[in-house]
Amino acid sequence: MTRYQKALGAATxxxxxxxxxxxxxxxxSTTTTTGASTTVSTPTTTSTSSTVTTPTAPNTGAGGDTxxxxxxxxxxxxxxxxxxxxxxxxxxxx
Amino acid sequence: MRTKLVLAVMAVAAGVxxxxxxxxLWYAPDMEVGDNAVAAAHAATPIDGGAPSRITIPSxxxxxxxxxxxxxxxxxxxxxxxxxDVAWYKYGxxxxxxxxxxxxxxxxxxxxxxxxxxxxxxxxxxxxxxxxTVSSTKLHFKVTDVEEYPYQSVPMNELLxxxxxxxxxxxxxxxxxxQSQRSYDHRLVVYAxxxx
Numbered sequence: 001m002t003r004y005q006k007a008l009g010a011a012t013x014x015x016x017x018x019x020x021x022x023x024x025x026x027x028x029s030t031t032t033t034t035g036a037s038t039t040v041s042t043p044t045t046t047s048t049s050s051t052v053t054t055p056t057a058p059n060t061g062a063g064g065d066t067x068x069x070x071x072x073x074x075x076x077x078x079x080x081x082x083x084x085x086x087x088x089x090x091x092x093x094x
Numbered sequence: 095m096r097t098k099l100v101l102a103v104m105a106v107a108a109g110v111x112x113x114x115x116x117x118x119l120w121y122a123p124d125m126e127v128g129d130n131a132v133a134a135a136h137a138a139t140p141i142d143g144g145a146p147s148r149i150t151i152p153s154x155x156x157x158x159x160x161x162x163x164x165x166x167x168x169x170x171x172x173x174x175x176x177x178x179d180v181a182w183y184k185y186g187x188x189x190x191x192x193x194x195x196x197x198x199x200x201x202x203x204x205x206x207x208x209x210x211x212x213x214x215x216x217x218x219x220x221x222x223x224x225x226x227t228v229s230s231t232k233l234h235f236k237v238t239d240v241e242e243y244p245y246q247s248v249p250m251n252e253l254l255x256x257x258x259x260x261x262x263x264x265x266x267x268x269x270x271x272x273q274s275q276r277s278y279d280h281r282l283v284v285y286a287x288x289x290x
Contacts, residue, residue: 057248057265057281058171058181060211062118063202064271064278069118070205072110079107083100090097 118204120176143229144188149180149197150224154217158210160197160225171250173198177209180264186254189225190233190288193256194263201267201278211266215240215282223262223286235262235286242268248281260288 146160162184163172174181180199187193200209223235238261243249253263262285269280 054250054254055165055183056168056170057243057245057250058173058198059166059168059267059277060173060198060265060281061201061209061267061271061278062204062276063206064273064276065118065204066206069114072114073118076107076111076114080104080111083104083107086100087097 119207121204143227143231144191145184145228146182146189146195146197146225147228148226150226151217151221152224153221154213156210158199171196171198173200174210177203177207180210183254187256187260189227189235189262190231190260192260193258194253194261196253196263196265198265209266211264211282214264214266214284215242215268217284223264225262234289236289237284237286239285241283241285242280243283244269245275245277245279245281248283253283262286262288 145162148158149160150157159179161174161179161181163174163181164183164185166172171183172181177200180197182189183196183198187195189195189197199211199214201211201214202209217237217240219237219239221237223237225233225235227233248265253265264284264286266282267278267280268282269278271277272279
């Protein structure tokens with residue numbers, strides 16, 4: 001980086017500090033969807049009266065994730081074994 | 095340099111392996127939230143000696159600890175924090191008292207190993223269910239009906255009713271896995287009434 005570029009960068013930062021930075025208004029056009037929702041599920045209850053809404057049925061199983069979990073276990077185990085083999089080979093050669 | 099890179103990759107892989115294993119074997123989905131409107135509404139209700147502490151179903155060789163749960167983030171009844179315990183909905187009726195006490199349990203875990211209620215679908219009418227309360231009172235229920243419902247059609251109002259004869263409802267997952275919901279599409283409900 002040249003002295004000229006450094007000076008230009010410092011001036012830019014100084015300018016931002018003095019002007020308070022750039023105002024940013026979040027609008028629909030400046031917002032992109034990432035796929036990760038920050039919305040919490042609607043509460044199942046009312047809180048301002050004595051009426052309590054009935055909760056939904058419980059989620060009492062996780063077996064459908066078996067393939068995903070087994071895949072992750074197998075892949076990470078393979079990486080570990082490969083790494084261990086590499087280190088062992090390197091040590092034997094040294 | 096290359097050795098350090100290999101060690102770093104191995105460390106990440108070890109982390110993934112450990113996390114996946116713990117998540118699949120011990121982590122129960124949809125666990126209870128500690129702070130919500132229902133909890134606030136019932137905060138003044140203490141757990142007394144009538145709350146269940148253990149359930150025994152001899153015909154299924156079930157002898158399990160009973161956890162006390164409220165509502166999950168999803169708005170569903172909370173579930174036990176592991177796959178070997180069952181959970182009693184603590185804002186509903188107590189076993190042996192007027193109304194329907196609801197107890198849920200997992201059917202399987204993240205590696206398809208059996209949960210406490212794996213064989214609940216094989217229970218027969220007339221089977222004995224014993225509940226031991228915190229105050230060591232033993233309650234005897236007999237199965238009167240076994241029903242399977244689509245998830246959206248589970249009669250929760252009935253299962254959580256605080257009126258009528260003292261009865262018990264056991265519930266677990268059933269049917270096919272729905273990946274988008276990360277849940278099964280049916281629920282199995284076992285109804286039982288108090289005998290003595």
